[in-house]
Amino acid sequence: MKQFFSFVKKEFYHITRDKRTLFILLVMPVAQILIFGFALTNEVKNSAIAILDQSKDEASTELIREIDASDYFTIEKQLSSYKEIEPEFRKGKIKMVLVFPQRFSEDLRHFNAAQIQLISDASDPNVANTINSYASSIIIDYQNRINTDLKLPYTIKTEYRMLYNPQLKGAYSFVPGVMSMILLLICTMMTAITIVKEKEIGTMEVMLVSPVKPLKIVVAKAVPYLLLSVINICSILLLSVFALDVPVNGSITLLLLESILFTLTSLALGLLISTGTDSQQTAMFISLTGMFLPTVMLSGFMFPIENMPWALQMISNIVPAKWYYIIVKSVMIKGVGFFAIWKETLILAGMMLFLLALSIKKFKIRLA
Amino acid sequence: MRTLKFLLQKEFRQIFRDPAMLRIIFLMPMMQLLFLPLAADYEMKNIKLSIVDLDNSSYSRQLVSKITASSYFQLTGFSSSYKTAMTDIEEDRSDLILTIPSRFEKDLVRDNENTLFMSVNAINGVKANLGGAYLGTIIQDFNREVRLKWIQFPRMNPEPVVDVTYSNWFNPLMNYKHFMVPGILVVLVTMVGSFLATLNIVKEKEIGTIEQINVTPIKRHYFILGKLIPFWILGMMILSIGLLIARIVYGISPLGHFYVIYIFAAVYLLAILGLGLLISNYTSNQQQAMLISFFLMMVFILLSGLYTSIDSMPYWARMLTRLNPVTYFVDVMRLVVLKGSGLKDISSHLLTMLGFGLVLNGWAVLSYHKRN
Numbered sequence: 215m216k217q218f219f220s221f222v223k224k225e226f227y228h229i230t231r232d233k234r235t236l237f238i239l240l241v242m243p244v245a246q247i248l249i250f251g252f253a254l255t256n257e258v259k260n261s262a263i264a265i266l267d268q269s270k271d272e273a274s275t276e277l278i279r280e281i282d283a284s285d286y287f288t289i290e291k292q293l294s295s296y297k298e299i300e301p302e303f304r305k306g307k308i309k310m311v312l313v314f315p316q317r318f319s320e321d322l323r324h325f326n327a328a329q330i331q332l333i334s335d336a337s338d339p340n341v342a343n344t345i346n347s348y349a350s351s352i353i354i355d356y357q358n359r360i361n362t363d364l365k366l367p368y369t370i371k372t373e374y375r376m377l378y379n380p381q382l383k384g385a386y387s388f389v390p391g392v393m394s395m396i397l398l399l400i401c402t403m404m405t406a407i408t409i410v411k412e413k414e415i416g417t418m419e420v421m422l423v424s425p426v427k428p429l430k431i432v433v434a435k436a437v438p439y440l441l442l443s444v445i446n447i448c449s450i451l452l453l454s455v456f457a458l459d460v461p462v463n464g465s466i467t468l469l470l471l472e473s474i475l476f477t478l479t480s481l482a483l484g485l486l487i488s489t490g491t492d493s494q495q496t497a498m499f500i501s502l503t504g505m506f507l508p509t510v511m512l513s514g515f516m517f518p519i520e521n522m523p524w525a526l527q528m529i530s531n532i533v534p535a536k537w538y539y540i541i542v543k544s545v546m547i548k549g550v551g552f553f554a555i556w557k558e559t560l561i562l563a564g565m566m567l568f569l570l571a572l573s574i575k576k577f578k579i580r581l582a
Numbered sequence: 583m584r585t586l587k588f589l590l591q592k593e594f595r596q597i598f599r600d601p602a603m604l605r606i607i608f609l610m611p612m613m614q615l616l617f618l619p620l621a622a623d624y625e626m627k628n629i630k631l632s633i634v635d636l637d638n639s640s641y642s643r644q645l646v647s648k649i650t651a652s653s654y655f656q657l658t659g660f661s662s663s664y665k666t667a668m669t670d671i672e673e674d675r676s677d678l679i680l681t682i683p684s685r686f687e688k689d690l691v692r693d694n695e696n697t698l699f700m701s702v703n704a705i706n707g708v709k710a711n712l713g714g715a716y717l718g719t720i721i722q723d724f725n726r727e728v729r730l731k732w733i734q735f736p737r738m739n740p741e742p743v744v745d746v747t748y749s750n751w752f753n754p755l756m757n758y759k760h761f762m763v764p765g766i767l768v769v770l771v772t773m774v775g776s777f778l779a780t781l782n783i784v785k786e787k788e789i790g791t792i793e794q795i796n797v798t799p800i801k802r803h804y805f806i807l808g809k810l811i812p813f814w815i816l817g818m819m820i821l822s823i824g825l826l827i828a829r830i831v832y833g834i835s836p837l838g839h840f841y842v843i844y845i846f847a848a849v850y851l852l853a854i855l856g857l858g859l860l861i862s863n864y865t866s867n868q869q870q871a872m873l874i875s876f877f878l879m880m881v882f883i884l885l886s887g888l889y890t891s892i893d894s895m896p897y898w899a900r901m902l903t904r905l906n907p908v909t910y911f912v913d914v915m916r917l918v919v920l921k922g923s924g925l926k927d928i929s930s931h932l933l934t935m936l937g938f939g940l941v942l943n944g945w946a947v948l949s950y951h952k953r954n
Contacts, residue, residue, distance in 0.1 A: 232867070232869070232870070234865070234866075234870050235867075235869050235870050235873060238870065238873045238874060238877070239873065242873065242877045245877070246877070246880060246881070249881060249885070249899070249902075250884060250885075252896060252899065253885060253895045253896060253899035253902075254884060254885075254889075254890055254895075255890060255894055255895070256706075256707075256708045256889075256890050256891075256894075257707065257708060257894050258891055258893070258894055259893065259894040260893045260894060261891075261893050262893065300751075303751060303752070303921060304917070304921050304922070304923045304927050305923075305927055306913060306916075306917050306921075306923070306927075309893075322742045322744065323742070326742045326743060327742070327743050327745055328742070328743075328744055328745065329744075329745045329746075329747060330744055330745070330746050330747070331746075331747050331748075331749065332746060332747070332748050332749070333748075333749045333751060334748070334749070334750055334751065335751060335752055335921075336750035336751060336752055336753040336754065336756055337752045337753050337760070337761055337916055337920040337921060338761050338891070338916075339750075339753060339756035339757065339758050339761060340758070341891055342750055342753075342756065343756070344708075344712075346748055347715060349746075350746050353744050353746055354744075356744070357742065357743060357744050360742055361742065367694050367729065367732065367733060368690060368691070368694060368695070368725070368728055368729050368732055369694065369695040369696075369725065370690065370695070370696060370697075370698060370721055370722075370724070370725040370728070371695060371696070371697040371698070372697070372698050372699075372700055372717075372718055372721055373697050373698070373699050373700065374700050374701075374702065374714055375699070375700065375701045375702070376702055376704035376707075376710055376714075377671065377701055377702060377703050377704055378703065378704055378705050379704040379705050379707060379710070380704065382704055382707030382708075382710065382711060383707060384707060386704075386705050386706075386707070387705050387706040387707070399876070399880075403872070403876070404869075407868075407869055407872070411868075411869070493600070493603070494781075494785075494868045494869075494872075495603060495778075495781050495785065495868070496600075496602060496603050496606060498777065498781070498868070498872050499603070499606055499607070499610070499777065500606065500610075502773070502777065502872070502876055502879075503610055503611070503770075503773045503774065503777060504606075504610050506773070506879075506880070506883075507614050507618055507766070507769065507770075508614070508618065510884075510889075511618050511621045511622060512618075512621055516622075516889050517621055517622050517623060518623075518706070518709060520627075520628045520630075521623045521627055521628065522620065522621050522623065523620050525617075526617065526620055526621050529617070530621075540674065543705055544672070544674070547705050548671075548672055548705070550672045550673075554672050554673050
């Protein structure tokens, strides 16, 4: 045991002596959670649109004013002919063009039917869909307002209740996501690199010829990073509560324990990467380039997993961040207890043990 | 010029002598391009729905069968009370609860109106909004059917109606892959290029070989160029393979000209590699370099407009994206691939990127000192 602690001490020296790295490790998660927490949202707001108003009458002017007044749209330009639409889209700024035909007001008043054409830039299908529905709901509101005196019989109303996130804030789903991403990438990368670094500069050999068990060496390497991660978890949680207004509705102890479990899984993953590589470059390349995009895209916080093709849904099951994301969402925002997430916890624990066992098995005492 | 030739020779040898690394450099991005775009789909299908039907009348059953007939919803089951349905939501088995109150049908007929209750898991606000809206539309349709049974509508609209028609340009089938593949390719090219460039000089520092170069008469800008060119070529190769994959696997060929993409990519890679070299100059070991580069890349990529729309970001973040080279390339790729934009349309992006390239590389040359 004394041996082990002196190894842990050595690792702490490694970390604290490189002040710059330590600084980055502690400041980076804070900066990222702030930047992403405030800036990332999959809401669609302030879309730049253009108007092609061929009637310029009372009704069209009023509708345009209402669209301009909403948060969803910013009227960027007035066009005067159809020919201008395509070049405008090609420049990329305008997302939608509203076309009012001639005699819009008159049609509406005399025939009780008038047309509006919404032409959207569907190169981003999500934005196109969303702004189409925003625009049409503004138009329907307008229509309902000019018809207030008419009341239809047998009306079914629907009352909505938005659970957990009544203001529909983006941070509620992005904070847990960014949290899992940052913890996973930093822990995996740092463990992989410190071990490979010892291989690269040759000090690994010195340790391997000593009477210390290789397992101890490796575990000692993980301890400081575990501690560092706990500090990071705390700072991330503090920020999300006090700066981003994302609540912790469940038990904080449970959340911390689950986070430590996830950190251990990431450390085990880093360990596994380090056993298979022998240059820092390769280790970093695998842990960042190899894991960044899959984590972002398959953990479920950017794109809903249930929409993916079956094969990808299966693959997403081996992404540890997916399970942690579910856990954080459940504990932090839904405020549920352990009974609701025991399955996810078990899966993470299983992953950790599997990764650990595999890397111990692959760990070579002899250098090639 | 001869110096540069030898420097390049050295760099290429270094790259090719590590075949394991070379394999990873090419295989990893390609693998990701092959399967990740399939994951990117915001379209809501299979929204999990729990129904609490307290009425159990013919109307409520008609409504339920109408909802289950649509492809958006997947019925998880009927619950006898709101409370049991709520545990479904807590345990992620369900996204949405529709409660049909008791005496729904009778009261609708008697009072001329009645209310349904919908509870949505809104942690993901957009999903909640869309799911609620879909269900709302189905309920309105149902409402119309009910009314038709009771009253006869006149032929002309009894009230003014604004008829909205939609046309979706550039991507009429609303195929998300056409939007994501070009963007993901940009990210892959960026990550490979910048990480490699960042680690390169600092590695020479760490193992000490930089001393050997410092004592030679090699000029500073030759040294930087020697580091830049090999990764520039690698980046262009990955881009080309990626475009090929986009063509063969996803059937995406740019509406615009390839040369527009290549001209922009050439300038873009200069800027991104220059940034990498700059980081390399200011750090003393690979760990630091990696962490800084990782931090910047994560910010660049997540704020590039690849996944979330830039227009919706707060003002300061939108200003930040103007300093983000990835934003420009993602934008240009999409413009050229989906809309067929030409050099003239993207000229301002191109000039900005040229500016980035000159500043970053100039800085990298100036900050490289031959003395310790």
